[in-house]
Amino acid sequence: xxDKRIYxxxxxxxxxxxxxxxxxxxxxxxxxxHPIAILVAIYPVLINHSRYVSKLHQVKTNEEGYDILLxxxxxxxxxxxxxxxxDDITSLLDMHxxxxxxxxxFFHGSSQGIVTRFMDKENICNLxxxxxxxxxxxxxxxxxxxxxxxxxxxxxxAIISTLSDWKEDSFICHNEEELKEAxxxxxxxxxxxxxxxxxxxxxxxxxxxxxxxxxxxIPYYSNYLRFSNISYGPYMVMRPFLDEKVMGQVKAILKKxxxxxxxxxxxLIGNDDKLYFLEVNFRNSTWSYAYTCGGYNMPYLWxxxxxxxxxxxxxxxxxxxFTAMVEPDDFVENVIKLRKVGLxxxxxxxxxxxxxxxxxxxxxxxxxxxxxxxxxxxxxxxxHTS
Numbered sequence: 001x002x003d004k005r006i007y008x009x010x011x012x013x014x015x016x017x018x019x020x021x022x023x024x025x026x027x028x029x030x031x032x033x034h035p036i037a038i039l040v041a042i043y044p045v046l047i048n049h050s051r052y053v054s055k056l057h058q059v060k061t062n063e064e065g066y067d068i069l070l071x072x073x074x075x076x077x078x079x080x081x082x083x084x085x086x087d088d089i090t091s092l093l094d095m096h097x098x099x100x101x102x103x104x105x106f107f108h109g110s111s112q113g114i115v116t117r118f119m120d121k122e123n124i125c126n127l128x129x130x131x132x133x134x135x136x137x138x139x140x141x142x143x144x145x146x147x148x149x150x151x152x153x154x155x156x157x158a159i160i161s162t163l164s165d166w167k168e169d170s171f172i173c174h175n176e177e178e179l180k181e182a183x184x185x186x187x188x189x190x191x192x193x194x195x196x197x198x199x200x201x202x203x204x205x206x207x208x209x210x211x212x213x214x215x216x217x218i219p220y221y222s223n224y225l226r227f228s229n230i231s232y233g234p235y236m237v238m239r240p241f242l243d244e245k246v247m248g249q250v251k252a253i254l255k256k257x258x259x260x261x262x263x264x265x266x267x268l269i270g271n272d273d274k275l276y277f278l279e280v281n282f283r284n285s286t287w288s289y290a291y292t293c294g295g296y297n298m299p300y301l302w303x304x305x306x307x308x309x310x311x312x313x314x315x316x317x318x319x320x321x322f323t324a325m326v327e328p329d330d331f332v333e334n335v336i337k338l339r340k341v342g343l344x345x346x347x348x349x350x351x352x353x354x355x356x357x358x359x360x361x362x363x364x365x366x367x368x369x370x371x372x373x374x375x376x377x378x379x380x381x382x383x384h385t386s
Contacts, residue, residue, distance in 0.1 A: 001315060002031050003304050009105075010080035011035040011303070012073060014065055014089050017044035019326070019356045021085040023289025025052050026362055027299045030292070036073070038065040040089070045372045049364040062092050074103045081303045082106035083262075083284060087161045090283040091116045105306050107283055110212055110258025115282045118257055121159045121192050124280055131252035133267075133277035137195040143183045146176060153196040154179070155230065158188040161279075170230050172196055197276055199229060203267040205241060205250065206287050208302040210309070213254035217311055218247065219296040219318065222287055223269075226334050226341075234326035234333065235349065236287070238294055240318075246275065253280060260306070262288065262298050286356070290324035293354035324354040328373065 011028055013035050015021035021037075028035050029052025038057045039047045048056055057072070059065045073080050082104040084090045090107060093100060097112035109115040118124045122140050129135050139149045140159065147154065156179070158169040169191070171182035207218035221241040227233030241247070250265050264285035266278040288298055295318035305311045327350050334340040341349070358366045 002300070003307070005307055006033060006081075006300065006303050009078045009303070010073060010076060011083070011299075012038060012069070012080050012104075013047075013083045013085070014038045014069060014093075015040070015047065015083075015085045016089075017041040017046050017048075018085065019046060020284060020286045020288070021083070022046050022050060022365060023286075023292070023356065024083045024085060024284055024299050025050050026359060027289060027292040027297050028052065029362065031297065031300055033300070035083075038068055040065050045368040046365040049368050051362050051364065062089055065089075066092060066096070070099075070103075076103075079103065079105050081306075083299060085284045087119055087281070087283065091119060094282075105303070107261025107263075108259070109282075114257055115259070118280070119161055119282070121157060121161075121279070122190075124253075125192075125277065127253055127256055128249070128277040128280075131256065132249045133253075134275055136197050136268075136276045139193045141191055141193055142189065143186050143191055146179065147193050150193045150195050152176070152179075154193050155196045156182055156186060157192040157194060158186075159190040159192050160188065167231075172230060197268055197270045199227070199268055200271050200273065201269045202227065202232060202278070203246075203269055203275060204232070204236075204264065204287060205246075205266070206262075206264045206285055206291055206298070207250075208262045208298050208305070209254050210260050210302065210305045210311075212258040212260055213251070213256075215305070215311060216247070216251045216254055217301075217305075218250065220291055220294060222290075222324075225323070226330065234330035235323070235353070236290075236325075237321065237323050238287075238290055238319075239321050257282070262302055264288075286326075287324065289356060290322075290354045293324070294319045294322055322354060323349070323352060324356070325350055326356045328357060328370070 011033050013021050013024050025035055034052050034054035036055045037047050037053045040059055040062055057068050093106055094115040097108050125135055137150050139147050153174045156171045169186045169188050173179040173182055201223045204222045205218050209216040218241045220238040222236045222238050224233030225235045262284045264281045267275040268278055291298055335346050
């Protein structure tokens with residue numbers, strides 16, 4: 001039974017146009033809460049077509065969205081719940097914590113700026129080690145500087161994830177020549193060089209916490225069924241999370257930050273079966289909606305726990321194990337490009353999985369997204385042949 005108190009509070013999703021925040025909107029919509037969307041996008045195809053959005057504010061910049069947030073919703077009688085799904089918007093709110101803390105329930109740390117501080121990979125890696133996590137050998141340099149501590153092969157990573165397209169700064173370099181070539185394409189002003197660990201898989205944890213990180217809840221963990229050496233996979237399996245050692249490490253990190261909100265933590269599983277810390281995302285992450293499909297509606301549960309100051313799971317009936325898929329990405333990558341799986345087998349897998357794009361009760365975003373991708377493909381073909 002849904003806690004009716006939540007309906008007295010406006011729910012606002014401040015986001016870009018991505019299936020990650022679409023999952024928040026669907027999670028709330030499926031329990032009768034139609035959120036307001038402040039959408040930072042020029043040509044959106046997803047969020048603006050969801051049937052669950054009660055009111056849409058489409059803006060061009062985060063700052064414009066922030067102005068609307070304050071002017072339109074900053075003086076509600078009941079504090080609205082504010083959800084974010086990207087580092088840049090989460091950082092923006094974090095840097096205005098003192099202004100927002102009495103106006104909204106939102107994802108934040110113990111003080112203004114602390115979440116942004118730990119979005120820096122150097123800071124969060126140091127904190128993770130302090131809290132007992134394993135970490136591959138790491139070195140922070142400016143572009144063009146060769147490593148003195150990390151041996152080849154190594155991987156380059158942008159130190160700050162608020163940079164647009166920051167993942168494009170990731171390169172696997174087997175020698176000095178490859179690193180020098182990578183530096184020609186890297187835009188970040190500071191680069192994390194990290195020992196390249198051959199990946200057996202990844203351990204991905206999504207959860208939420210309240211009371212400044214004192215209470216942490218992680219219902220599932222996910223492993224990838226298909227993945228690449230430098231990226232996550234679009235096809236995964238979710239299982240109940242029971243590892244007390246890792247749970248203790250994650251709790252220690254979140255408590256140091258004093259974090260309240262939805263989060264994700266990622267570890268690399270090496271061929272030696274050891275866990276190597278990768279990152280913490282202090283906001284709703286991509287796999288959150290699969291948890292909703294599995295029985296744990298985190299956008300709702302976080303809001304309820306925030307009001308109660310405690311977590312009641314007595315009415316939750318979760319699935320014990322299931323698969324989830326980012327259907328368009330997995331189809332293009334693993335059926336068309338790499339041919340890791342045949343079409344018939346893929347169709348059986350996608351039918352049996354929880355899906356991030358297609359939703360029978362909210363299917364308009366999926367069809368608009370597919371039309372957009374088809375148009376891009378046609379334009380690319382025309383440009384290539386002309």
